[in-house]
Amino acid sequence: MELKQETVLYDVNNQIATITLNRPNVKNALNDEMHHELFESFKEAERDSNVSVVVLQGAGDAFCSGADLKSASLNDRTAFDYGDSLRDTYNRLILTITQIQKPIIAHINGIAVGAGLSIALACDFRVAAYDAKMALSFLNIGLVPDAGASFFLPRIVGYAKALELGMGQMISAEEAYRINLINQIGTPEELAKQLTETPLEAFGLMKATMRESYEHSLSEILEKEVHAQRLAGQTEDHAKAVQKFLTKRS
Template identity: 55%
Template sequence: MNTVQYEVKDQVATITMARPEVKNAINEEMHKDLYDSFQEARRDSDVKVIVLTGTEGSFSSGADLKSIPIDQMDTFDHGEYLERTYNKLVTLLDDIEKPTVAYMNGTSVGAGLSLALACDFRFASPEAKIALSFLHIGLTPDAGASYFLPRLVGLGKALELGLGETISAEEALRIGLVTKLGDPDSFIHALKQAPSPAYGWMKKNMKTGLDDSLPEVLDAEVEGQRAAGKSDAHVKAVQFFLSRSKR
Protein backbone atom coordinates (compact mmCIF):
# COMPACT_ATOMS: atom_id res chain seq x y z
CA MET A 1 0.00 0.00 0.00
CA ASN A 2 1.31 3.42 -0.97
CA THR A 3 -0.72 5.67 1.35
CA VAL A 4 -1.16 3.60 4.52
CA GLN A 5 1.23 1.71 6.77
CA TYR A 6 -0.17 -1.45 8.36
CA GLU A 7 1.46 -3.23 11.28
CA VAL A 8 0.35 -5.89 13.74
CA LYS A 9 2.27 -6.16 17.00
CA ASP A 10 1.25 -7.65 20.33
CA GLN A 11 -2.36 -8.18 19.16
CA VAL A 12 -2.72 -4.54 18.07
CA ALA A 13 -3.18 -3.55 14.42
CA THR A 14 -1.89 -0.02 13.80
CA ILE A 15 -3.16 1.66 10.65
CA THR A 16 -1.13 4.78 9.87
CA MET A 17 -2.19 7.31 7.25
CA ALA A 18 1.04 8.08 5.41
CA ARG A 19 0.93 11.03 3.04
CA PRO A 20 3.04 13.43 5.13
CA GLU A 21 3.63 15.80 2.21
CA VAL A 22 -0.06 16.81 2.44
CA LYS A 23 -0.54 16.22 6.19
CA ASN A 24 -2.15 12.86 5.42
CA ALA A 25 -4.94 14.30 3.28
CA ILE A 26 -7.28 11.57 2.09
CA ASN A 27 -7.48 10.80 -1.62
CA GLU A 28 -9.15 7.89 -3.42
CA GLU A 29 -6.09 5.68 -3.14
CA MET A 30 -5.98 6.20 0.62
CA HIS A 31 -9.67 5.34 0.86
CA LYS A 32 -8.97 1.97 -0.71
CA ASP A 33 -5.89 1.37 1.42
CA LEU A 34 -7.75 2.30 4.62
CA TYR A 35 -10.70 0.09 3.74
CA ASP A 36 -8.45 -2.88 2.96
CA SER A 37 -6.46 -2.34 6.18
CA PHE A 38 -9.52 -2.21 8.40
CA GLN A 39 -10.92 -5.31 6.71
CA GLU A 40 -7.64 -7.14 7.28
CA ALA A 41 -7.57 -6.14 10.96
CA ARG A 42 -11.22 -7.07 11.39
CA ARG A 43 -10.68 -10.56 9.97
CA ASP A 44 -7.36 -11.31 11.72
CA SER A 45 -8.17 -13.42 14.79
CA ASP A 46 -4.83 -12.41 16.34
CA VAL A 47 -5.85 -8.72 16.38
CA LYS A 48 -7.64 -7.58 19.54
CA VAL A 49 -7.49 -3.78 19.09
CA ILE A 50 -7.29 -1.53 16.02
CA VAL A 51 -5.54 1.87 16.15
CA LEU A 52 -5.82 4.59 13.49
CA THR A 53 -3.21 7.36 13.44
CA GLY A 54 -1.08 9.48 11.10
CA THR A 55 2.57 10.09 10.25
CA GLU A 56 4.87 12.97 11.16
CA GLY A 57 2.79 14.98 13.60
CA SER A 58 -0.46 14.98 11.64
CA PHE A 59 -3.52 12.78 11.98
CA SER A 60 -5.22 13.98 8.80
CA SER A 61 -5.90 17.32 7.16
CA GLY A 62 -9.12 15.93 5.68
CA ALA A 63 -10.10 15.35 2.08
CA ASP A 64 -7.43 16.01 -0.53
CA LEU A 65 -9.02 18.84 -2.49
CA LYS A 66 -6.35 18.51 -5.15
CA SER A 67 -7.81 15.12 -6.04
CA ILE A 68 -10.94 16.88 -7.33
CA PRO A 69 -10.32 17.88 -10.97
CA ILE A 70 -10.76 21.66 -11.18
CA ASP A 71 -11.80 21.46 -14.82
CA GLN A 72 -14.70 19.19 -13.82
CA MET A 73 -16.06 21.24 -10.91
CA ASP A 74 -19.28 22.00 -12.79
CA THR A 75 -20.08 18.32 -13.20
CA PHE A 76 -18.32 16.77 -10.19
CA ASP A 77 -20.88 15.01 -7.96
CA HIS A 78 -19.77 15.27 -4.32
CA GLY A 79 -22.62 12.99 -3.26
CA GLU A 80 -21.56 10.21 -5.61
CA TYR A 81 -17.98 10.58 -4.36
CA LEU A 82 -19.17 10.16 -0.77
CA GLU A 83 -21.16 7.05 -1.61
CA ARG A 84 -18.12 5.55 -3.31
CA THR A 85 -15.55 6.38 -0.64
CA TYR A 86 -16.28 7.76 2.83
CA ASN A 87 -19.67 6.12 3.30
CA LYS A 88 -18.29 2.64 2.70
CA LEU A 89 -15.29 3.27 4.95
CA VAL A 90 -17.25 4.80 7.84
CA THR A 91 -19.87 2.03 7.68
CA LEU A 92 -17.10 -0.56 7.92
CA LEU A 93 -15.57 1.25 10.89
CA ASP A 94 -18.91 1.38 12.66
CA ASP A 95 -19.55 -2.33 12.06
CA ILE A 96 -16.22 -3.59 13.43
CA GLU A 97 -16.81 -5.57 16.62
CA LYS A 98 -13.27 -5.02 17.97
CA PRO A 99 -12.25 -1.91 19.94
CA THR A 100 -11.09 0.91 17.65
CA VAL A 101 -8.93 3.81 18.82
CA ALA A 102 -8.04 6.99 16.93
CA TYR A 103 -4.76 8.52 18.09
CA MET A 104 -5.03 12.11 16.91
CA ASN A 105 -1.32 12.88 16.98
CA GLY A 106 -1.60 16.34 15.42
CA THR A 107 -3.73 18.16 12.86
CA SER A 108 -7.20 16.55 12.81
CA VAL A 109 -9.63 18.45 10.62
CA GLY A 110 -12.50 17.95 8.18
CA ALA A 111 -13.04 14.39 7.04
CA GLY A 112 -9.94 13.36 8.99
CA LEU A 113 -11.78 14.33 12.16
CA SER A 114 -14.85 12.47 10.87
CA LEU A 115 -12.85 9.23 10.74
CA ALA A 116 -11.70 9.76 14.32
CA LEU A 117 -15.31 10.33 15.41
CA ALA A 118 -16.26 6.95 13.90
CA CYS A 119 -13.80 5.15 16.19
CA ASP A 120 -14.84 3.91 19.63
CA PHE A 121 -12.26 6.03 21.45
CA ARG A 122 -10.21 9.11 20.62
CA PHE A 123 -6.88 10.07 22.16
CA ALA A 124 -5.22 13.37 21.25
CA SER A 125 -1.70 14.63 21.68
CA PRO A 126 -1.65 17.84 23.75
CA GLU A 127 -0.59 19.88 20.71
CA ALA A 128 -3.32 18.54 18.41
CA LYS A 129 -5.48 21.08 16.59
CA ILE A 130 -9.02 19.96 15.85
CA ALA A 131 -11.62 21.47 13.52
CA LEU A 132 -14.70 20.54 11.53
CA SER A 133 -13.77 22.82 8.67
CA PHE A 134 -16.27 21.92 5.94
CA LEU A 135 -18.13 25.26 5.91
CA HIS A 136 -14.85 27.07 5.23
CA ILE A 137 -14.88 25.55 1.73
CA GLY A 138 -18.63 25.84 1.23
CA LEU A 139 -19.44 22.21 2.03
CA THR A 140 -21.48 20.53 4.76
CA PRO A 141 -19.95 18.11 7.29
CA ASP A 142 -19.85 14.55 5.99
CA ALA A 143 -18.17 11.15 6.46
CA GLY A 144 -20.45 10.47 9.43
CA ALA A 145 -19.70 13.68 11.35
CA SER A 146 -23.39 14.62 11.37
CA TYR A 147 -24.15 11.29 13.08
CA PHE A 148 -21.30 10.88 15.55
CA LEU A 149 -20.54 14.43 16.68
CA PRO A 150 -23.99 15.35 18.12
CA ARG A 151 -23.99 12.05 20.00
CA LEU A 152 -20.63 12.87 21.57
CA VAL A 153 -20.99 16.56 22.41
CA GLY A 154 -24.71 17.38 22.02
CA LEU A 155 -26.51 19.12 19.17
CA GLY A 156 -25.76 22.72 20.18
CA LYS A 157 -22.01 22.17 20.56
CA ALA A 158 -21.92 20.12 17.35
CA LEU A 159 -23.50 22.99 15.42
CA GLU A 160 -21.00 25.40 16.97
CA LEU A 161 -18.05 23.19 16.00
CA GLY A 162 -19.58 22.87 12.54
CA LEU A 163 -18.87 26.57 12.01
CA GLY A 164 -15.24 25.56 11.69
CA GLU A 165 -13.44 27.10 14.66
CA THR A 166 -10.22 25.29 15.53
CA ILE A 167 -10.14 24.01 19.10
CA SER A 168 -7.30 22.70 21.25
CA ALA A 169 -6.94 19.16 22.50
CA GLU A 170 -7.73 20.40 26.01
CA GLU A 171 -11.02 21.90 24.84
CA ALA A 172 -11.83 18.71 22.92
CA LEU A 173 -11.33 16.76 26.14
CA ARG A 174 -13.49 19.17 28.14
CA ILE A 175 -16.48 18.82 25.82
CA GLY A 176 -16.18 15.03 25.51
CA LEU A 177 -14.95 14.89 21.93
CA VAL A 178 -11.80 13.00 22.96
CA THR A 179 -11.43 10.29 25.58
CA LYS A 180 -8.07 11.31 27.04
CA LEU A 181 -4.95 13.30 26.18
CA GLY A 182 -1.59 11.75 25.51
CA ASP A 183 -0.33 8.40 24.31
CA PRO A 184 -3.00 5.66 24.32
CA ASP A 185 -0.64 2.72 24.96
CA SER A 186 -1.77 1.88 28.50
CA PHE A 187 -5.43 2.22 27.47
CA ILE A 188 -4.85 -0.04 24.47
CA HIS A 189 -3.23 -2.64 26.75
CA ALA A 190 -6.39 -2.64 28.89
CA LEU A 191 -8.60 -2.88 25.80
CA LYS A 192 -6.80 -6.06 24.74
CA GLN A 193 -8.37 -7.73 27.75
CA ALA A 194 -11.92 -6.91 26.58
CA PRO A 195 -13.66 -10.27 25.99
CA SER A 196 -15.14 -11.22 22.65
CA PRO A 197 -17.96 -11.32 21.68
CA ALA A 198 -19.14 -9.42 24.76
CA TYR A 199 -17.38 -6.19 23.75
CA GLY A 200 -18.86 -6.26 20.25
CA TRP A 201 -22.37 -6.76 21.63
CA MET A 202 -21.89 -3.99 24.21
CA LYS A 203 -20.84 -1.63 21.42
CA LYS A 204 -23.78 -2.62 19.22
CA ASN A 205 -26.38 -2.48 21.98
CA MET A 206 -25.29 0.89 23.37
CA LYS A 207 -25.64 2.35 19.88
CA THR A 208 -29.06 0.73 19.64
CA GLY A 209 -29.93 2.40 22.92
CA LEU A 210 -29.41 5.84 21.41
CA ASP A 211 -32.22 5.46 18.89
CA ASP A 212 -34.51 2.54 19.67
CA SER A 213 -37.22 2.03 22.28
CA LEU A 214 -36.62 0.35 25.63
CA PRO A 215 -38.36 -2.90 24.55
CA GLU A 216 -36.16 -3.03 21.43
CA VAL A 217 -33.02 -2.46 23.48
CA LEU A 218 -34.04 -5.14 25.99
CA ASP A 219 -34.52 -7.58 23.11
CA ALA A 220 -31.08 -6.68 21.78
CA GLU A 221 -29.58 -7.29 25.23
CA VAL A 222 -31.22 -10.72 25.31
CA GLU A 223 -29.63 -11.58 21.97
CA GLY A 224 -26.24 -10.24 22.99
CA GLN A 225 -26.23 -11.94 26.38
CA ARG A 226 -27.27 -15.23 24.81
CA ALA A 227 -24.24 -15.09 22.51
CA ALA A 228 -21.83 -13.85 25.19
CA GLY A 229 -23.05 -16.45 27.67
CA LYS A 230 -21.93 -19.25 25.35
CA SER A 231 -18.48 -17.77 24.75
CA ASP A 232 -15.20 -19.26 25.97
CA ALA A 233 -14.40 -15.95 27.67
CA HIS A 234 -17.51 -16.16 29.86
CA VAL A 235 -17.03 -19.86 30.73
CA LYS A 236 -13.40 -19.31 31.69
CA ALA A 237 -14.24 -16.22 33.76
CA VAL A 238 -16.92 -18.08 35.72
CA GLN A 239 -14.63 -21.07 36.28
CA PHE A 240 -11.90 -18.76 37.54
CA PHE A 241 -14.33 -16.98 39.88
CA LEU A 242 -15.63 -20.27 41.29
CA SER A 243 -12.12 -21.65 41.81
CA ARG A 244 -11.16 -18.56 43.81
CA SER A 245 -14.32 -18.67 45.92
CA LYS A 246 -13.47 -22.21 47.08
CA ARG A 247 -10.15 -21.14 48.55
Protein backbone atom coordinates in the same frame (compact mmCIF):
# COMPACT_ATOMS: atom_id res chain seq x y z
CA MET B 1 -1.11 -11.20 5.68
CA GLU B 2 1.22 -8.41 4.55
CA LEU B 3 -0.44 -5.47 2.85
CA LYS B 4 1.81 -3.93 0.21
CA GLN B 5 0.60 -0.36 0.37
CA GLU B 6 2.13 3.11 0.17
CA THR B 7 -0.42 5.64 1.37
CA VAL B 8 -1.54 3.53 4.36
CA LEU B 9 0.83 1.43 6.47
CA TYR B 10 -0.38 -1.67 8.30
CA ASP B 11 1.42 -3.39 11.15
CA VAL B 12 0.42 -5.97 13.78
CA ASN B 13 2.22 -6.33 17.08
CA ASN B 14 1.01 -7.87 20.35
CA GLN B 15 -2.57 -8.23 19.08
CA ILE B 16 -2.70 -4.55 18.08
CA ALA B 17 -3.09 -3.58 14.43
CA THR B 18 -1.70 -0.10 13.78
CA ILE B 19 -3.04 1.60 10.68
CA THR B 20 -1.02 4.67 9.71
CA LEU B 21 -2.14 7.26 7.19
CA ASN B 22 1.08 7.82 5.24
CA ARG B 23 1.02 11.02 3.20
CA PRO B 24 2.83 13.29 5.67
CA ASN B 25 3.83 15.78 2.95
CA VAL B 26 0.15 16.79 2.65
CA LYS B 27 -0.78 16.27 6.32
CA ASN B 28 -2.20 12.84 5.40
CA ALA B 29 -4.94 14.28 3.21
CA LEU B 30 -7.18 11.60 1.73
CA ASN B 31 -7.06 10.84 -1.99
CA ASP B 32 -8.64 7.92 -3.87
CA GLU B 33 -5.64 5.62 -3.37
CA MET B 34 -5.61 6.25 0.37
CA HIS B 35 -9.34 5.59 0.58
CA HIS B 36 -8.86 2.21 -1.06
CA GLU B 37 -5.88 1.25 1.09
CA LEU B 38 -7.53 2.46 4.29
CA PHE B 39 -10.62 0.37 3.54
CA GLU B 40 -8.47 -2.69 2.82
CA SER B 41 -6.51 -2.17 6.05
CA PHE B 42 -9.63 -2.12 8.19
CA LYS B 43 -11.02 -5.18 6.43
CA GLU B 44 -7.74 -7.02 7.05
CA ALA B 45 -7.81 -6.06 10.74
CA GLU B 46 -11.37 -7.34 10.93
CA ARG B 47 -10.43 -10.68 9.34
CA ASP B 48 -7.19 -11.28 11.24
CA SER B 49 -7.77 -13.51 14.29
CA ASN B 50 -4.43 -12.28 15.71
CA VAL B 51 -5.81 -8.73 15.97
CA SER B 52 -7.80 -7.72 19.05
CA VAL B 53 -7.47 -3.92 18.87
CA VAL B 54 -7.04 -1.43 16.03
CA VAL B 55 -5.21 1.90 16.35
CA LEU B 56 -5.59 4.49 13.58
CA GLN B 57 -2.99 7.27 13.42
CA GLY B 58 -1.21 9.60 11.03
CA ALA B 59 2.40 9.75 9.90
CA GLY B 60 4.48 12.78 10.79
CA ASP B 61 2.93 15.63 12.76
CA ALA B 62 -0.67 15.27 11.54
CA PHE B 63 -3.53 12.84 11.96
CA CYS B 64 -5.46 13.80 8.82
CA SER B 65 -6.18 17.11 7.10
CA GLY B 66 -9.33 15.80 5.42
CA ALA B 67 -9.99 15.41 1.71
CA ASP B 68 -7.18 16.20 -0.71
CA LEU B 69 -9.02 18.76 -2.81
CA LYS B 70 -6.03 19.11 -5.13
CA SER B 71 -6.47 15.49 -6.20
CA ALA B 72 -10.21 15.83 -6.85
CA SER B 73 -11.57 16.59 -10.30
CA LEU B 74 -12.74 20.09 -9.47
CA ASN B 75 -11.71 21.90 -12.66
CA ASP B 76 -15.27 21.55 -13.90
CA ARG B 77 -17.33 21.87 -10.74
CA THR B 78 -20.59 21.27 -12.62
CA ALA B 79 -19.37 17.79 -13.59
CA PHE B 80 -18.08 16.80 -10.15
CA ASP B 81 -20.74 15.25 -7.91
CA TYR B 82 -19.77 15.44 -4.23
CA GLY B 83 -22.60 13.07 -3.33
CA ASP B 84 -21.39 10.31 -5.65
CA SER B 85 -17.86 10.79 -4.35
CA LEU B 86 -19.04 10.37 -0.75
CA ARG B 87 -20.88 7.15 -1.53
CA ASP B 88 -17.85 5.66 -3.25
CA THR B 89 -15.31 6.58 -0.57
CA TYR B 90 -16.21 7.82 2.91
CA ASN B 91 -19.58 6.14 3.30
CA ARG B 92 -18.35 2.58 2.87
CA LEU B 93 -15.32 3.32 5.06
CA ILE B 94 -17.38 4.76 7.93
CA LEU B 95 -19.86 1.88 7.81
CA THR B 96 -16.96 -0.60 7.88
CA ILE B 97 -15.40 1.10 10.92
CA THR B 98 -18.67 1.02 12.85
CA GLN B 99 -19.45 -2.59 11.95
CA ILE B 100 -16.09 -4.01 13.07
CA GLN B 101 -16.63 -5.62 16.47
CA LYS B 102 -13.06 -5.06 17.62
CA PRO B 103 -12.18 -1.90 19.61
CA ILE B 104 -10.88 0.91 17.40
CA ILE B 105 -8.82 3.79 18.79
CA ALA B 106 -8.20 6.98 16.85
CA HIS B 107 -4.81 8.32 17.92
CA ILE B 108 -5.13 11.98 16.97
CA ASN B 109 -1.40 12.62 16.93
CA GLY B 110 -1.65 16.06 15.31
CA ILE B 111 -4.05 18.19 13.35
CA ALA B 112 -7.40 16.55 12.49
CA VAL B 113 -9.71 18.65 10.35
CA GLY B 114 -12.66 18.12 8.05
CA ALA B 115 -13.23 14.50 7.12
CA GLY B 116 -10.08 13.61 9.07
CA LEU B 117 -11.91 14.49 12.27
CA SER B 118 -15.07 12.79 10.97
CA ILE B 119 -13.21 9.49 10.66
CA ALA B 120 -11.91 9.84 14.22
CA LEU B 121 -15.48 10.41 15.43
CA ALA B 122 -16.53 7.06 13.94
CA CYS B 123 -13.92 5.22 16.02
CA ASP B 124 -14.79 3.81 19.44
CA PHE B 125 -12.16 5.77 21.37
CA ARG B 126 -10.20 8.95 20.67
CA VAL B 127 -6.84 9.74 22.27
CA ALA B 128 -5.26 13.07 21.29
CA ALA B 129 -1.70 14.30 21.64
CA TYR B 130 -1.24 17.33 23.89
CA ASP B 131 -0.55 19.59 20.92
CA ALA B 132 -3.31 18.20 18.66
CA LYS B 133 -5.75 20.61 17.03
CA MET B 134 -9.20 19.67 15.73
CA ALA B 135 -11.84 21.34 13.58
CA LEU B 136 -14.78 20.55 11.33
CA SER B 137 -13.74 22.96 8.61
CA PHE B 138 -16.37 22.16 5.97
CA LEU B 139 -18.28 25.45 6.17
CA ASN B 140 -15.04 27.33 5.54
CA ILE B 141 -15.16 26.04 1.96
CA GLY B 142 -18.93 26.21 1.60
CA LEU B 143 -19.63 22.52 2.29
CA VAL B 144 -21.44 20.65 5.05
CA PRO B 145 -19.94 18.15 7.52
CA ASP B 146 -19.88 14.65 6.07
CA ALA B 147 -18.27 11.21 6.56
CA GLY B 148 -20.64 10.58 9.47
CA ALA B 149 -19.92 13.78 11.41
CA SER B 150 -23.60 14.79 11.32
CA PHE B 151 -24.44 11.49 13.02
CA PHE B 152 -21.66 11.07 15.54
CA LEU B 153 -20.86 14.61 16.67
CA PRO B 154 -24.30 15.51 18.15
CA ARG B 155 -24.35 12.20 19.99
CA ILE B 156 -20.88 12.76 21.43
CA VAL B 157 -21.05 16.43 22.44
CA GLY B 158 -24.75 17.36 22.11
CA TYR B 159 -26.68 19.16 19.38
CA ALA B 160 -25.85 22.77 20.31
CA LYS B 161 -22.13 22.14 20.75
CA ALA B 162 -22.08 20.12 17.51
CA LEU B 163 -23.54 23.10 15.62
CA GLU B 164 -20.94 25.36 17.23
CA LEU B 165 -18.09 23.05 16.21
CA GLY B 166 -19.65 22.76 12.77
CA MET B 167 -18.90 26.46 12.26
CA GLY B 168 -15.26 25.46 11.89
CA GLN B 169 -13.72 26.60 15.18
CA MET B 170 -10.29 25.05 15.81
CA ILE B 171 -10.07 23.55 19.30
CA SER B 172 -7.22 22.22 21.43
CA ALA B 173 -6.89 18.77 22.96
CA GLU B 174 -7.73 20.27 26.35
CA GLU B 175 -10.99 21.73 25.05
CA ALA B 176 -11.81 18.51 23.19
CA TYR B 177 -11.39 16.59 26.43
CA ARG B 178 -13.52 19.09 28.36
CA ILE B 179 -16.46 18.63 25.99
CA ASN B 180 -16.02 14.82 25.82
CA LEU B 181 -14.97 14.86 22.18
CA ILE B 182 -11.95 12.72 23.12
CA ASN B 183 -11.45 10.12 25.83
CA GLN B 184 -7.87 10.90 26.80
CA ILE B 185 -4.95 13.23 26.19
CA GLY B 186 -1.62 11.54 25.57
CA THR B 187 -0.76 8.32 23.75
CA PRO B 188 -2.93 5.21 23.22
CA GLU B 189 -0.53 2.45 24.29
CA GLU B 190 -1.96 1.86 27.76
CA LEU B 191 -5.56 1.93 26.55
CA ALA B 192 -4.76 -0.39 23.65
CA LYS B 193 -3.05 -2.89 25.96
CA GLN B 194 -6.01 -2.78 28.34
CA LEU B 195 -8.39 -3.45 25.46
CA THR B 196 -6.40 -6.51 24.32
CA GLU B 197 -7.34 -8.06 27.67
CA THR B 198 -11.04 -7.32 27.19
CA PRO B 199 -13.35 -10.21 26.18
CA LEU B 200 -13.57 -9.54 22.46
CA GLU B 201 -16.92 -11.14 21.71
CA ALA B 202 -18.60 -9.39 24.64
CA PHE B 203 -17.09 -6.07 23.60
CA GLY B 204 -18.40 -6.51 20.06
CA LEU B 205 -21.89 -7.28 21.34
CA MET B 206 -21.78 -4.26 23.68
CA LYS B 207 -20.58 -2.02 20.86
CA ALA B 208 -23.36 -3.15 18.52
CA THR B 209 -26.07 -2.78 21.16
CA MET B 210 -24.96 0.70 22.18
CA ARG B 211 -24.76 1.82 18.53
CA GLU B 212 -28.28 0.54 17.92
CA SER B 213 -29.61 2.36 20.99
CA TYR B 214 -29.45 5.60 18.98
CA GLU B 215 -32.34 4.52 16.78
CA HIS B 216 -34.43 2.17 18.95
CA SER B 217 -36.81 2.47 21.88
CA LEU B 218 -36.00 1.29 25.39
CA SER B 219 -38.14 -1.83 25.01
CA GLU B 220 -36.37 -2.71 21.75
CA ILE B 221 -32.94 -2.26 23.33
CA LEU B 222 -33.95 -4.38 26.31
CA GLU B 223 -34.71 -7.20 23.88
CA LYS B 224 -31.44 -6.66 22.06
CA GLU B 225 -29.69 -6.93 25.42
CA VAL B 226 -31.47 -10.24 25.96
CA HIS B 227 -30.10 -11.49 22.64
CA ALA B 228 -26.60 -10.12 23.28
CA GLN B 229 -26.44 -11.54 26.79
CA ARG B 230 -27.56 -14.94 25.57
CA LEU B 231 -24.67 -14.98 23.09
CA ALA B 232 -22.15 -13.61 25.61
CA GLY B 233 -23.20 -16.22 28.14
CA GLN B 234 -22.14 -18.95 25.71
CA THR B 235 -18.61 -17.62 25.11
CA GLU B 236 -15.43 -19.21 26.36
CA ASP B 237 -14.40 -15.91 28.00
CA HIS B 238 -17.50 -15.99 30.19
CA ALA B 239 -16.99 -19.64 31.11
CA LYS B 240 -13.39 -18.94 32.16
CA ALA B 241 -14.43 -15.89 34.19
CA VAL B 242 -17.10 -17.87 36.05
CA GLN B 243 -14.67 -20.69 36.76
CA LYS B 244 -12.10 -18.23 38.08
CA PHE B 245 -14.74 -16.64 40.35
CA LEU B 246 -15.88 -19.99 41.70
CA THR B 247 -12.29 -21.09 42.31
CA LYS B 248 -11.64 -17.95 44.37
CA ARG B 249 -14.74 -18.61 46.50
CA SER B 250 -13.89 -22.24 47.22
